[in-house]
Amino acid sequence: MSVTLSIIREAAERIKNHVHRTPVVTNATIDKMMGCTMFFKCENLQKVGAFKARGATNAIMQLTADQAQRGVVTHSSGNHAQALAYAAKQFGIACTVVMPDSSPSVKVDATRGYGAHVVFCENTLIAREETLKHIVDTTNATEIHPYNNDQVIAGQGTAALELLEQVGDLDAVIAPVGGGGLMSGTAITCRTSRPPMQIWGAEPELAADAKKSIESKQLQAPFPPITIADGLRTALCDRTLGYLLQHDVTVITAKEDAILDAMHTLISRLKLVVEPSGAVPVAAMMEHKDLFTGKRVGVILSGGNVELVPKF
Amino acid sequence: MSVTLSIIREAAERIKNHVHRTPVVTNATIDKMMGCTMFFKCENLQKVGAFKARGATNAIMQLTADQAQRGVVTHSSGNHAQALAYAAKQFGIACTVVMPDSSPSVKVDATRGYGAHVVFCENTLIAREETLKHIVDTTNATEIHPYNNDQVIAGQGTAALELLEQVGDLDAVIAPVGGGGLMSGTAITCRTSRPPMQIWGAEPELAADAKKSIESKQLQAPFPPITIADGLRTALCDRTLGYLLQHDVTVITAKEDAILDAMHTLISRLKLVVEPSGAVPVAAMMEHKDLFTGKRVGVILSGGNVELVPKF
Numbered sequence: 363m364s365v366t367l368s369i370i371r372e373a374a375e376r377i378k379n380h381v382h383r384t385p386v387v388t389n390a391t392i393d394k395m396m397g398c399t400m401f402f403k404c405e406n407l408q409k410v411g412a413f414k415a416r417g418a419t420n421a422i423m424q425l426t427a428d429q430a431q432r433g434v435v436t437h438s439s440g441n442h443a444q445a446l447a448y449a450a451k452q453f454g455i456a457c458t459v460v461m462p463d464s465s466p467s468v469k470v471d472a473t474r475g476y477g478a479h480v481v482f483c484e485n486t487l488i489a490r491e492e493t494l495k496h497i498v499d500t501t502n503a504t505e506i507h508p509y510n511n512d513q514v515i516a517g518q519g520t521a522a523l524e525l526l527e528q529v530g531d532l533d534a535v536i537a538p539v540g541g542g543g544l545m546s547g548t549a550i551t552c553r554t555s556r557p558p559m560q561i562w563g564a565e566p567e568l569a570a571d572a573k574k575s576i577e578s579k580q581l582q583a584p585f586p587p588i589t590i591a592d593g594l595r596t597a598l599c600d601r602t603l604g605y606l607l608q609h610d611v612t613v614i615t616a617k618e619d620a621i622l623d624a625m626h627t628l629i630s631r632l633k634l635v636v637e638p639s640g641a642v643p644v645a646a647m648m649e650h651k652d653l654f655t656g657k658r659v660g661v662i663l664s665g666g667n668v669e670l671v672p673k674f
Numbered sequence: 675m676s677v678t679l680s681i682i683r684e685a686a687e688r689i690k691n692h693v694h695r696t697p698v699v700t701n702a703t704i705d706k707m708m709g710c711t712m713f714f715k716c717e718n719l720q721k722v723g724a725f726k727a728r729g730a731t732n733a734i735m736q737l738t739a740d741q742a743q744r745g746v747v748t749h750s751s752g753n754h755a756q757a758l759a760y761a762a763k764q765f766g767i768a769c770t771v772v773m774p775d776s777s778p779s780v781k782v783d784a785t786r787g788y789g790a791h792v793v794f795c796e797n798t799l800i801a802r803e804e805t806l807k808h809i810v811d812t813t814n815a816t817e818i819h820p821y822n823n824d825q826v827i828a829g830q831g832t833a834a835l836e837l838l839e840q841v842g843d844l845d846a847v848i849a850p851v852g853g854g855g856l857m858s859g860t861a862i863t864c865r866t867s868r869p870p871m872q873i874w875g876a877e878p879e880l881a882a883d884a885k886k887s888i889e890s891k892q893l894q895a896p897f898p899p900i901t902i903a904d905g906l907r908t909a910l911c912d913r914t915l916g917y918l919l920q921h922d923v924t925v926i927t928a929k930e931d932a933i934l935d936a937m938h939t940l941i942s943r944l945k946l947v948v949e950p951s952g953a954v955p956v957a958a959m960m961e962h963k964d965l966f967t968g969k970r971v972g973v974i975l976s977g978g979n980v981e982l983v984p985k986f
Contacts, residue, residue: 385697406945590986625984633718633947633978666945670982672937674902 365512365605367554370519370547373420377517380419380452381409384521386528389631396647398654401532402628403525406636406666410476412593413521413544413664414445414508420517421506422449430455435503437483437490439465440593441665442508447478458503460493468669509543510599519547525660526555533657534560536643538664539572539613540594542602548662549609562653563606563613564646566590566621571597573613576606591621593639593665614653616645624648628663629670637668677824677917679866682831682859689731689829692764693721696833698840701943708959710966713844714940715837718948718978722788724905725833725856725976726757726820732829733818734761742767747815749795749802751777752905753977754820759790770815772805780981821855822911831859837972838867845969846872848955850976851884851925852906854914860974861921874965875918875925876958878902878933883909885925888918903933905951905977926965928957936960940975941982949980 384404393399405413422434433456436446443459450457457478461470462485470480483493498505506514521544522535535552539545545563552559565572566589574582575598584597598606606613616624621638624645628636640663647654647661696716705711717725734746745768748758755771762769769790773782774797782792795805810817818826833856834847847864851857857875864871877884878901886894887910896909910918918925928936933950936957940948952975959966959973 411945590984622984629947629982633723635941635945635947635982638984669985670941670947671985672902672934672950673981673983 365516365519365546365550367551369516370523370551373516374520374523376423377416377419377520380449381415382407383524384408386525387632387634392627392631395627396654397651398657398659401525401529401658401660402632403521403660403662404634405521406634406640406663410441410444410448411665411667412441412445413518413662414441415448416520417514417517417543418442418445418449418506419452421511421513422446422453422455424513425455425504429504433457433501433503434506435460435494435497435501436506436508437461437494438508439469441667443469443473443478444476446506447473447476451477456503458497460490460497462490509541510601515543515546515602515605517547518544519551521662522548522551522660525662526551529660531556531658532559532660534562534654535660535662536562536564536647537662538591538594538639538642539563539565540639541596542572542598542606544662544664545611546602546605549605549611553609561609561611562643563611564643565594565613565615566642567615567617569594570613570615572606573615575603576611576613579607590618591638591642593637594642614646614650616642616649620645620648634663635666635668635670636663637665640664640666677828677831677858677862679863681828682835682863685732685828686832686835688735689728689832692731692761693727694719695836696720698837699944699946704939704943707939708966709963710969710971713837713841713970713972714944715833715972715974716946717833718946718952718975722753722756722760723977723979724753724757725830725974726753727760728832729826729829729855730754730757730761730818731764733823733825734758734765734767736825737767737816741816745769745813745815746818747772747806747809747813748818748820749773749806750820751781753979755781755785755790756788758818759785759788763789768815770809772802772809774802821853822913827855827858827914827917829859830856831863833974834860834863834972837974838863841972843970844868844871844972846874846966847972847974848874848876848959849974850903850906850951850954851875851877851910852951853908854884854910854918856974856976857923858914858917861917861923865921873921873923874955875923876955877906877925877927878954879927879929881906882925882927884918885927887915888923888925891919902930903950903954905949906954926958926962928954928961932957932960946975947978947980947982948975949977952976952978
């Protein structure tokens with residue numbers, strides 16, 4: 363059984379006391395620059411600084427008592443690691459995160475800061491999966507995958523649900539695409555509640571596997587992990603590709619320069635910290651302005667976990 | 675006649691459709707770190723990115739029709755320049771800003787972006803004042819001083835007024851002190867509406883003229899302008915020193931390292947862009963934690979106009 367709008371509504375009700383209802387902000391200068399009216403859903407102000415808190419919380423809250431006692435495990439060096447650690451801690455559940463031994467100490471510390479146990483492995487997909495399997499085999503912990511998981515996808519879909527409640531009708535919505543969890547949840551919510559909406563995914567040109575996968579209707583391999591938008595280096599899985607095709611998502615891309623430029627615009631104009639992955643939708647819009655002229659566009663600012671330093 | 679709480683209430687009513695009622699945010703991690711409960715009044719999310727929009731708007735809206743026709747002038751290379759330009763533009767009033775010829779082009783461009791005419795002068799107080807006097811003499815424009823002006827001070831006091839409405843009782847409030855406009859308005863509001871409140875000013879150790887002036891009850895000369903908190907390099911004037919003494923403000927200082935540290939904490943935890951001057955109160959609190967233990971403290975995050983770059 364796949365994720366539907368009513369499952370997303372149930373998720374929203376379930377998690378509402380454990381995650382923030384994030385604000386939506388607007389900015390006249392950016393609207394002028396872009397030639398459309400933009401509504402920024404501030405998931406950078408979400409718990410743990412990213413929308414990932416939604417999906418992780420929704421999954422954690424549906425564990426059985428038996429599963430809860432055995433704990434959860436995932437592999438992630440990004441926001442999902444912190445999100446799962448945060449969500450598990452809220453419910454007194456043990457959480458183990460498998461991370462590559464090359465992970466930045468700031469991410470390791472943040473994950474441990476939420477009380478998770480971190481297990482290191484080599485920085486290859488095989489090493490990650492084997493380490494994870496070993497933990498599952500020995501502890502009977504439940505794996506909570508960052509996006510190949512319907513409960514996680516339903517949780518991520520609650521951001522768009524709130525956005526529509528907060529701003530009313532929109533002509534279009536745009537969100538970043540990495541593994542496709544946020545994009546799937548966004549597409550299910552928007553296509554079902556407002557069928558004529560345009561639903562855009564945005565990804566770096568250097569990680570355009572989702573665009574290729576959708577156009578070919580076949581899962582494509584991930585690109586080399588070199589884009590600065592580190593949250594979008596992962597590829598879709600069959601499950602998320604299925605949702606994106608089913609709900610008619612079109613993907614547009616952004617060059618690296620545009621991502622930095624969009625990040626700078628958001629930081630200097632909105633006065634909000636936005637990580638590179640979160641700026642990708644705005645970057646892609648900058649490169650494809652004509653698609654959005656005169657429209658009311660919802661933009662999911664997915665996260666704010668980036669280190670910024672003042673330039674004096 | 676000096677500024678009172680009722681004059682500040684009138685200012686709040688006057689400007690309410692032209693400036694933002696900025697949000698107040700809280701953060702559990704920072705509270706834990708500081709040992710108190712902090713309420714951040716986000717004037718970094720104000721129009722033009724700083725509380726200065728309040729005072730400038732309040733002054734502009736009280737010009738007579740005759741004065742409005744002749745325009746306004748000020749000298750500032752900081753947030754007041756943009757604030758006056760913004761406020762003047764809302765009412766179709768000409769605005770001239772005298773800036774040192776060494777001003778960063780980003781500030782000049784921002785001021786011009788709001789439609790002001792920029793006149794350059796040498797980077798000395800004498801050159802600024804002479805250039806300003808020449809403009810006043812030739813155009814009959816009205817000078818709107820950044821802080822030596824009761825209408826400006828009344829406008830700045832509306833930030834604390836909103837803060838108290840938004841969060842209820844506070845044990846203490848803290849704001850940065852440069853020329854003393856924001857501090858005067860904050861002190862008048864808080865001392866009058868909640869007499870037992872502790873009212874703290876915060877300034878860089880490298881620009882501690884307000885501390886010296888209050889302790890000696892005599893206006894002290896400005897320090898050399900070297901602190902990174904560029905908005906706080908100016909000294910008090912007799913008017914603002916008078917308000918600070920009358921309303922029992924105590925000033926504490928922060929070292930430069932602590933200012934950078936506080937800025938980093940605010941940016942990484944709140945996901946909000948805060949300029950060095952805006953981080954000075956938190957830096958001063960970090961250096962004087964014992965003064966705040968267990969208290970409910972309102973903190974005015976004065977502005978967010980700083981250029982930040984990602985650290986990869």
